Amino acid sequence: MAALILQVDGLTVSFDGFKAVDNLNFYVEQDELRCVIGPNICGKTKPTSGTIKFKNHRLNEMIEYQITRAGVGRKFQNPSVYEDLTVSENLDISWPKQRNVLGSLFFRRDQAMADKIDTVASQIFLRDQLDTKAGLLSHGQKQWLEIGMLLMQDPELLLLDEPVAGMSAREREQTAELLNGISKGRSTVVIEHDMAFVRMIAHKVTVLHQGKLLAEGSMDQVQSDPRVVETYLGH
Numbered sequence: 001m002a003a004l005i006l007q008v009d010g011l012t013v014s015f016d017g018f019k020a021v022d023n024l025n026f027y028v029e030q031d032e033l034r035c036v037i038g039p040n041i042c043g044k045t046k047p048t049s050g051t052i053k054f055k056n057h058r059l060n061e062m063i064e065y066q067i068t069r070a071g072v073g074r075k076f077q078n079p080s081v082y083e084d085l086t087v088s089e090n091l092d093i094s095w096p097k098q099r100n101v102l103g104s105l106f107f108r109r110d111q112a113m114a115d116k117i118d119t120v121a122s123q124i125f126l127r128d129q130l131d132t133k134a135g136l137l138s139h140g141q142k143q144w145l146e147i148g149m150l151l152m153q154d155p156e157l158l159l160l161d162e163p164v165a166g167m168s169a170r171e172r173e174q175t176a177e178l179l180n181g182i183s184k185g186r187s188t189v190v191i192e193h194d195m196a197f198v199r200m201i202a203h204k205v206t207v208l209h210q211g212k213l214l215a216e217g218s219m220d221q222v223q224s225d226p227r228v229v230e231t232y233l234g235h
Helices: 064-070 087-092 101-105 111-123 139-151 169-182 195-201 219-223 226-232
Strands: 004-015 018-029 033-037 049-054 072-075 157-161 187-191 204-209 212-217
Touching: 004 187, 018 187, 018 204, 018 212, 033 195, 064 072, 072 139, 087 111, 087 139, 111 139, 111 169, 139 157, 139 169, 169 187, 169 195, 195 219, 204 219, 204 226, 212 219, 212 226, 219 226
Parallel strands: 033 187, 033 204, 072 157, 157 187
Antiparallel strands: 004 018, 004 049, 204 212
């Protein structure tokens, strides 16, 4: 068994008595691409109880920048990019080196950074759009750009919430290709409800219902589970 990189133990998230996540245990191995069908278990909301542990870090006890520095990249459902900046500039400001106050004042793009931007832009299908302002990109391209901004930081763990929401069929296929490529050498957790897309990417699927674990296994296993069929396919 590969080493565990993400461990969620006894996680409960409550809102005025409603349990969005209810005493969940969830484990992801190193270099695994896991899909979760259900609520986002690794979002910004602090858990009511339980722990989210990445390697030796307790993520639920950390603030945003600490989580990023620990090696975790998180993307939420709506794309968050700098629309007045170009694709290249969005990737540029995501480069983690020399980004303290003094470093930012005197920062100059070096060859290593230029190479990194070129590599990431190719991975996210935007190499020909480097000089295009982000605001002019399609919705799908903005989603890819935000993923690229995370890749600039070389995270060991990527947490992506509904990355294909609002995309065309072709963009969903390209996103599957993108995620299958960038997940090599890192762990990736994708929260998604598009079953066809999940089939294109998942190593293992976790299905949640009413905040609890409903089923877990390969896509074939969970799709043939009568509880999943009844809950998500309406039979």
